[in-house]
Amino acid sequence: xxxxxxxxxxxxxxxxxxxxxxxxxxxxxxxxxxxxxxxxxxxxxxxxxxxxxxxxxxxxxxxxxxxxxxxxxxxxxxxxxxxxxxxxxxxxxxxxxxxxxxxxxxxxxxxxxxxxxxxxxxxxxxxxxxxxxxxxxxxxxxxxxxxxxxxxxxxxxxxxxxxxxxxxxxxxxxxxxxxxxxxxxxxxxxxxxxxxxxxxxxxxxxxxxxxxxxxxxxxxxxxxxxxxxxxxxxxxxxxxxxxxxxxxxxxxxxxxxxxxxx
Amino acid sequence: xxxxxxxxxxxxxxxxxxxxxxxxxxxxxxxxxxxxxxxxxxxxxxxxxxxxxxxxxxxxxxxxxxxxxxxxxxxxxxxxxxxxxxxxxxxxxxxxxxxxxxxxxxxxxxxxxxxxxxxxxxxxxxxxxxxxxxxxxxxxxxxxxxxxxxxxxxxxxxxxxxxxxxxxxxxxxxxxxxxx
Numbered sequence: 001x002x003x004x005x006x007x008x009x010x011x012x013x014x015x016x017x018x019x020x021x022x023x024x025x026x027x028x029x030x031x032x033x034x035x036x037x038x039x040x041x042x043x044x045x046x047x048x049x050x051x052x053x054x055x056x057x058x059x060x061x062x063x064x065x066x067x068x069x070x071x072x073x074x075x076x077x078x079x080x081x082x083x084x085x086x087x088x089x090x091x092x093x094x095x096x097x098x099x100x101x102x103x104x105x106x107x108x109x110x111x112x113x114x115x116x117x118x119x120x121x122x123x124x125x126x127x128x129x130x131x132x133x134x135x136x137x138x139x140x141x142x143x144x145x146x147x148x149x150x151x152x153x154x155x156x157x158x159x160x161x162x163x164x165x166x167x168x169x170x171x172x173x174x175x176x177x178x179x180x181x182x183x184x185x186x187x188x189x190x191x192x193x194x195x196x197x198x199x200x201x202x203x204x205x206x207x208x209x210x211x212x213x214x215x216x217x218x219x220x221x222x223x224x225x226x227x228x229x230x231x232x233x234x235x236x237x238x239x240x241x242x243x244x245x246x247x248x249x250x251x252x253x254x255x256x257x258x259x260x261x262x
Numbered sequence: 263x264x265x266x267x268x269x270x271x272x273x274x275x276x277x278x279x280x281x282x283x284x285x286x287x288x289x290x291x292x293x294x295x296x297x298x299x300x301x302x303x304x305x306x307x308x309x310x311x312x313x314x315x316x317x318x319x320x321x322x323x324x325x326x327x328x329x330x331x332x333x334x335x336x337x338x339x340x341x342x343x344x345x346x347x348x349x350x351x352x353x354x355x356x357x358x359x360x361x362x363x364x365x366x367x368x369x370x371x372x373x374x375x376x377x378x379x380x381x382x383x384x385x386x387x388x389x390x391x392x393x394x395x396x397x398x399x400x401x402x403x404x405x406x407x408x409x410x411x412x413x414x415x416x417x418x419x420x421x422x423x424x425x426x427x428x429x430x431x432x433x434x435x436x437x438x439x440x441x442x
Binding site for chain 1: 278279280281284285288289292293294295296297298300301309310313314317318321322330331332333335336339340343344370371383398399401402403407408420422423424425426427428430431433434437
């Protein structure tokens with residue numbers, strides 16, 4: 001029997017009803033196993049037959065089922081370990097659905113937490129980013145200041161005048177950078193102590209013994225303070241005055257003093 | 263879960279001698295199998311006994327079922343058809359008479375009109391023609407062999423076989439959507 005004979009001569013339907021010899025049966029099974037189109041038609045014929053069988057169904061009396069389920073052959077080798085399989089099955093299904101619900105809930109919680117923590121991390125990173133940007137700006141500002149300071153320090157135009165502590169403040173020290181041509185005056189007062197709020201330091205330029213106001217300042221750290229424009233000076237001095245400064249210096253409070261060299 | 267997966271599970275549980283699987287199997291297939299048995303045997307008590315025997319055989323022989331040789335339904339169908347034919351012969355022998363003849367054929371699909379026709383099978387059966395319907399019913403659901411049909415219908419044996427196959431294929435063609 002070849003494939004064509006098998007298909008056209010109705011061997012498959014005969015095989016389904018069992019109307020073939022043992023030899024034919026073997027040949028048919030071999031072709032079903034090896035030929036895709038034979039297997040496909042075999043499956044289609046079976047499905048069609050099953051459909052028709054349900055169409056011609058007749059309900060048997062319910063007593064038959066009872067007799068089958070109570071038949072000693074069924075009871076004899078029934079797997080009684082699984083006697084409560086139905087219950088177990090429903091319990092299993094229940095357990096399975098509960099488990100599934102739990103897993104879903106856990107997954108949801110997990111992803112919610114993930115999301116939350118991601119969100120939190122994002123906020124953290126954003127904050128950190130802002131902080132870094134601020135720091136950068138700060139550092140950049142400082143760098144700019146230092147560059148300016150450095151430019152002043154290394155400039156041949158600027159004179160560096162060190163103001164030494166007087167008897168009033170022997171440890172105090174200040175430095176003045178002065179460019180007489182451009183009338184630029186800078187002050188570094190980092191070695192001077194802080195004053196009360198109603199007091200301020202005042203820088204004076206002495207020209208031929210006459211003090212000229214060069215500006216008030218607070219004791220501060222680090223960078224230069226820009227003072228008033230001074231075109232001529234023999235010496236510089238700092239006194240403590242009331243906040244806002246005074247018309248003329250209170251010489252008794254002089255903190256530091258230094259003469260312009262050359 | 264597809265029906266193939268479901269059947270795989272069902273077969274596994276049957277092989278494991280799980281009575282709940284037998285319970286399901288009976289609820290799902292007993293009416294289809296009883297229809298075949300009843301029409302083949304044509305005797306209420308014998309048909310009931312035969313149905314009982316069929317399910318016991320399915321239960322006992324499930325390990326012999328080989329998925330590569332057909333669907334679970336085909337395997338059960340074959341058991342039912344053969345048992346019913348055996349029962350008819352035995353009954354004929356005891357009664358010393360021949361059971362109802364093919365001549366008393368009535369359209370069994372026609373008589374089950376009350377059944378809900380979800381897939382429009384009535385229309386399909388009308389479309390395939392009377393001869394197809396008769397051949398299918400006699401061979402598949404009334405337990406008549408090719409030879410018996412050939413003799414009674416005055417049709418060559420080869421023609422009976424070929425026609426049966428073509429008739430089933432026609433139904434399948436009409437029901438295309440169900441197979442896709």
